[in-house]
Amino acid sequence: MPPLEEPCKFQAFMNPTFRLRFPSTMMVFLWALFLISFMASFLTFVHPAPRSTSWHKNVRSSAHIRRPNGISVLVTGAAGFIGSHVSLALKNRGDGVVGVDNFDNYYGRSLKQTRRDLLGLNGVYIVDGDINDRRLLSVLFNTVEFTHVMHLAAQVGVQYAVENPYAYVRGNIASLVTLLEQCKSADPQPAVVWASSGSVYGAQNKVPFSETDRVDPPTTLYASTKKTGEEITHTYNRLHGLSITGLRFFTVYGPWGRPDMAYFSFIKNILQGKPITVYRAKNQVDLARDFIYIDDIVKGCVASLDTSGKSTGSGGLKNGSAPYRIFNLGNGSPVTVPALVTILEENLKMKVTKDVVDMCGDGDDSFAYVNISLAERELGYKPTTDLQTGLGEFVKWYLWYYGNPLVQNRSV
Numbered sequence: 136m137p138p139l140e141e142p143c144k145f146q147a148f149m150n151p152t153f154r155l156r157f158p159s160t161m162m163v164f165l166w167a168l169f170l171i172s173f174m175a176s177f178l179t180f181v182h183p184a185p186r187s188t189s190w191h192k193n194v195r196s197s198a199h200i201r202r203p204n205g206i207s208v209l210v211t212g213a214a215g216f217i218g219s220h221v222s223l224a225l226k227n228r229g230d231g232v233v234g235v236d237n238f239d240n241y242y243g244r245s246l247k248q249t250r251r252d253l254l255g256l257n258g259v260y261i262v263d264g265d266i267n268d269r270r271l272l273s274v275l276f277n278t279v280e281f282t283h284v285m286h287l288a289a290q291v292g293v294q295y296a297v298e299n300p301y302a303y304v305r306g307n308i309a310s311l312v313t314l315l316e317q318c319k320s321a322d323p324q325p326a327v328v329w330a331s332s333g334s335v336y337g338a339q340n341k342v343p344f345s346e347t348d349r350v351d352p353p354t355t356l357y358a359s360t361k362k363t364g365e366e367i368t369h370t371y372n373r374l375h376g377l378s379i380t381g382l383r384f385f386t387v388y389g390p391w392g393r394p395d396m397a398y399f400s401f402i403k404n405i406l407q408g409k410p411i412t413v414y415r416a417k418n419q420v421d422l423a424r425d426f427i428y429i430d431d432i433v434k435g436c437v438a439s440l441d442t443s444g445k446s447t448g449s450g451g452l453k454n455g456s457a458p459y460r461i462f463n464l465g466n467g468s469p470v471t472v473p474a475l476v477t478i479l480e481e482n483l484k485m486k487v488t489k490d491v492v493d494m495c496g497d498g499d500d501s502f503a504y505v506n507i508s509l510a511e512r513e514l515g516y517k518p519t520t521d522l523q524t525g526l527g528e529f530v531k532w533y534l535w536y537y538g539n540p541l542v543q544n545r546s547v
């Protein structure tokens with residue numbers, strides 16, 4: 136037999152007065168719920184997500200300037216190859232540096248995490264976050280008054296675009312706009328130096344490539360996104376008074392480099408006794424690149440920050456024109472891919488089997504040769520490391536970092 140109370144409770148629901156009140160009570164409740172969630176999302180949008188006290192402390196300490204007339208720089212892609220080197224160089228000379236990196240898995244996270252740990256030991260804090268996140272950028276700019284932004288975060292790699300084109304739109308275009316929107320609204324606005332690419336010269340036949348040359352047609356989606364970036368940054372300079380410097384990097388190599396790049400994958404195969412694939416252009420012509428050592432690139436980046444000039448806008452409005460510059464940062468002396476392989480073989484005192492494959496289609500640029508005289512004049516840029524020396528440094532680093540499999544096999 137059911138307890139006596141139950142029917143009474145049930146009856147209460149069936150009471151006509153309650154039934155009349157029920158819809159209105161429920162409606163009020165639902166409306167309140169709706170209003171609360173609306174207010175919450177509005178406040179979250181307007182006010183950036185709160186971060187912990189230790190997060191703020193790390194960011195502020197990393198941004199601390201330790202030299203007279205020093206600058207405070209937000210480095211995007213700080214756990215990346217160029218980003219980590221530039222961050223360290225700036226920190227070492229006493230500038231404030233805050234890194235941001237999304238630690239994407241394009242070439243694995245382990246090397247990025249090690250770079251981050253190394254920077255941490257040197258006082259550079261890298262925020263684990265994505266620059267597509269407007270709220271994160273807003274918190275960062277509310278925490279630190281950045282004088283400069285060194286924008287190096289990007290979806291790199293040329294061939295990967297065939298597999299995942301959307302990563303390039305998100306990583307090279309959408310994120311650039313998000314970052315520029317933040318810079319535009321900042322008061323004072325920072326000066327922006329960012330990574331374009333030598334690949335924007337695309338199918339141009341006239342060499343060496345100069346900044347005044349046409350940069351079309353692009354031969355890869357990667358190049359298209361970088362070319363688009365140049366147009367977007369131009370707009371922000373023109374409309375909002377942001378000081379912009381675009382750096383057309385050529386093929387940058389060196390210690391702590393990117394495992395997806397040819398020189399890096401070649402050394403791995405040589406040491407493991409595996410063959411390598413060497414691509415060749417039409418008519419059996421060797422491919423060539425304007426290889427540039429990381430230390431030279433770092434000098435170019437730092438000089439670009441130092442000479443950037445100021446943005447003129449405030450609160451999104453322009454107050455006069457601001458500098459808009461583009462520089463080629465390469466070596467000015469192309470080397471063929473087979474010649475690069477020979478230098479690696481000499482350094483390792485080993486020979487490798489080359490599978491020479493003719494490139495099908497137009498998925499890559501065959502030749503890069505760059506005129507760097509503008510950067511020499513304006514930035515005092517002067518590469519000093521030749522490919523033999525630079526690859527020697529890279530090989531030393533590689534053997535130190537990964538160990539020599541031959542030595543390891545011997546010791547087993």
Ligand SMILES: O=C(O)[C@H]1O[C@H](OP(=O)(O)OP(=O)(O)OC[C@H]2O[C@@H](n3ccc(=O)[nH]c3=O)[C@H](O)[C@@H]2O)[C@H](O)[C@@H](O)[C@H]1O
Pocket residue numbers: 291292293331332333334384385386387395396397398400412413414415422423424472499500501
């Ligand atoms: O902004 C840029 O300008 C780009 O620079 C770099 O592109 P690239 O100059 O093409 O360098 P990289 O891939 O090392 O290939 C070098 C050469 O080796 C050839 N190559 C490549 C692989 C292989 O297995 N065999 C081979 O012959 C290959 O065909 C090429 O001729 C960055 O990788 C890219 O992310 C982007 O930053």
